[in-house]
Amino acid sequence: MNTQEIVQKLWNLCNVLRDDGITYHQYVTELTYILFLKMMKERGQEEAIPEKYRWDQLRSLHGEEMYQHYRDLLTHLGTEAEDDLIRQIYYNASTNIDEPKNLEKIIRSIDDLDWYSAREEGLGNLYEGLLEKNASEKKSGAGQYFTPRPLINVMVKLIDPKPGERCNDPAAGTFGFMIAADQYVKEKTDDYFDVLDLRTFQVHEAFTGCELVQETHRLALMNARLHGIEGKIHLGDTLSSLGAEMGEMDVILTNPPFGTKRGGERPTRDDLTFPTTNKQLNFLQHIYRALKKNGKARAAVVLPDNVLFQDGDGRRVREDLMDKCNLHTVLRLPTGIFYAQGVKTNVLFFERGTTDTGNTQEVWFYDLRTNMPSFGKRNPLTEAHFDDFIKAYTAEDRTQVKDSRWSRFTREEIRAKGNTLDLGLIADESLSAYENLPDPIDSAEEAIAKLERATSLLNEVVEELRKAEGMNK
Template identity: 70%
Template sequence: MNTNEIVSKLWNLCNVLRDDGITYHQYVTELTYVLFLKMLDETETDGQVPEEYRWKSLTSKIGMELYSHYRTLLNDLGNKGTGLVGSIYANASTNITTPANLEKIIKSIDALDWYSARHEGLGDLYEGLLEKNANEKKSGAGQYFTPRPLINVMVKLLDPQLGEKCNDPAAGTFGFMIAAAQHVKENNNSYFGLEPRVVDFQLEEAFSGCELVPETHRLALMNTMLHGLKSQILLGDSLSSIGQQMSNVDVILTNPPFGTKKGGERPTRDDLLFTTSNKQLNFLQHIYRALSPKSGKARAAVVLPDNVLFQDGDGQRIRTDLMDKCNLHTILRLPTGIFYAAGVKTNVLFFDLGKELSNNTKDVWIYDLRTNMDSFGKRSMLNEGHFDGFVTAYKAKDRLNVQDERWNVFTREQIKAMSDNLDLGLIADDSLNSYEDLPDPIESAEESIVKLEQAISLLNEVVRELNVAKGGQV
């Protein structure tokens, strides 16, 4: 039995819980509570859990006795557990209301082919479950799942090295950092022959992050453990003072949450030059401020929506500051449909911390992977092959000689003349020349709704700022 088959079997157990009214996300959380104990049992590392709460305590009970024991287990491990155990079960409670359903899940998990799962990688199995959850959960509430092919391409292009500190200030389930850790390990012979202190650094300090949502933080900790890492993942908001702890980083890979702060709130930290209710603009500031000037090659790749490229006011000032302090050398215009909120248009910004005090951006290269592309979704999945043209252009020693209509360059002077608007580089849309190939009306309507919501949000921000300027009520 391979990993995909085990993932399918585990995912199908969710059907058992439908009568309990449990959502997919609640199911993944519930499964994490149970799988954590099973994984410790399989890896013979369950000494960190009191004996009365180990995996065998679940398989030796049935019915109401099992259900009562499970609830006690969650409560005690959450309140008395220490270290990773305490973090995994913090504020844990069950959404299962039928003892027979809990019993079936535990028996089904115990009966799976765990020898094969260990051989293929327990971390890959768990990530498969997280991806299933993302595919089913369409209403992201601002939390967008980053497709694995995109993560892999971003990691390969930034090419994190042994000894570098990598960070994701919007960690989610820690997918970027796990991919970065695997990249470094594969490029260094699985750390074979390295000094213990070097290996310890890679496992404990090289990869870090911060996640705001407690439930997602729990999943990130589980994901990290199953990939053999002991990374620090802070629980909190990177736009608060906790974010100031994440500094002097060599590599940042991230997909910050989209949207605006509720009620127009601004960051509570005091070290950002420009503060706005637009979360992704604040995250962008955090990212280029957190890069370390010591190594001389600090770099970042960040997924951001289109409005970051063209928003006026603070948006323009932040883009100007970014291009002044950093070398914003490449922008990838991503295709639509790869995220689970309809109509969201996104980009990846690649930049290096500048070596000069100012004026570090000279040219911005833009690759249009959006226009005249297939519509991606559940039926047409994105894969790494779709990025081949971009990767070739990105890595070219002489970018001017790349023969690709999607690849364009704009000088800093040209961008300044356009008020530092970076909404550039899109090629001619062939579909506009054919009445037979008009956009899907539903997708067009959804996209219009998203744009209207963004416009309303920006107008609300302007009104709030005017009120503040006049000394009025926010």
């Protein structure tokens, strides 16, 4: 049984919990609590878990006794576990399962999986497959801006992280960028086996991040541990004073959250030159300020179109970026590659200069959006779609690349256009307006998912009002 088949079996267990009203995201969190115990057993790493709360003890119980023991386990590991990572994974943990028989069904089903095959294929790969499955299900809401693995791999390959470099994702999500970077470096260095000190650095210090949402932070910790990474993943807001501590990085790879700060507030940290309510502009400022000022530190960042053309603070941030960094490449991404229709994004590749002025002389653009097929569940993005871009990006002489999607603008030309970076898209008059319409099935599914989430929220409001009404009687 391969990883994909095991992931599907785990995912099908969600049907067991439908009667408990558990959402997809709650299910993945619940699975994380249970899978961690099982995977620690499979990896022979149970010594940090009190014997009373290990997998074999849990699976030996039945019914109500198992259910109560499981609840005690969540509380104990979240508050009293000696291992800091275990305590963080189970911090504030509580079960959404109401029926003891459902919990037992899940534990028995997990115990019966083909764990020999899972170990052979990698427990980290199994867990990451589960996270990707969650993101691909529109009803989960988890994948609205989930970065597709092919895009992550391409960004990592082109940024080329090296052993001994400090890599960071200030909007870590489930830690996908850093896990891909770790795998990339391992493949290029024979898994660090030559140098013990280097291996220690790579495991404990090379890959770090920050995640604001506690449930997602929990998933990131689990994902990192199963991939053998023990670098610090902060729980908090990069746009607060915490972010100011994450500096002197060699590599930053990230896909920051889109939108404006809740309530129209500005970031609480005081070291940004142009604080704004736009999250992406604040994250962009954080990123180029957090890179080492050595001419080698570099970043690849996924950002929406509005960062390229927004006036006011947007223009000032772009000017500051092009002064402090060599913004050498902008990849215009196709629509439909994220699990939300109509999201238009780009990848900005840049290097921090040794000075604060005049670092960008020219910017190369690659249009991977115009005349591209409609991507979605039925036509997924693959690394092969980036082949021509990679050839252009890595060309020894970029001016010799013969590709209509590849274009260059000097800093003077960009300045003359008002410092907009909304450039490089092919003008194609023959393109029918209908060809850019989203897949009607995907659109319908997205609309249904949004309605279901809205209905769920309304039901919660009604339930709270009923409770309040009962208390007032």
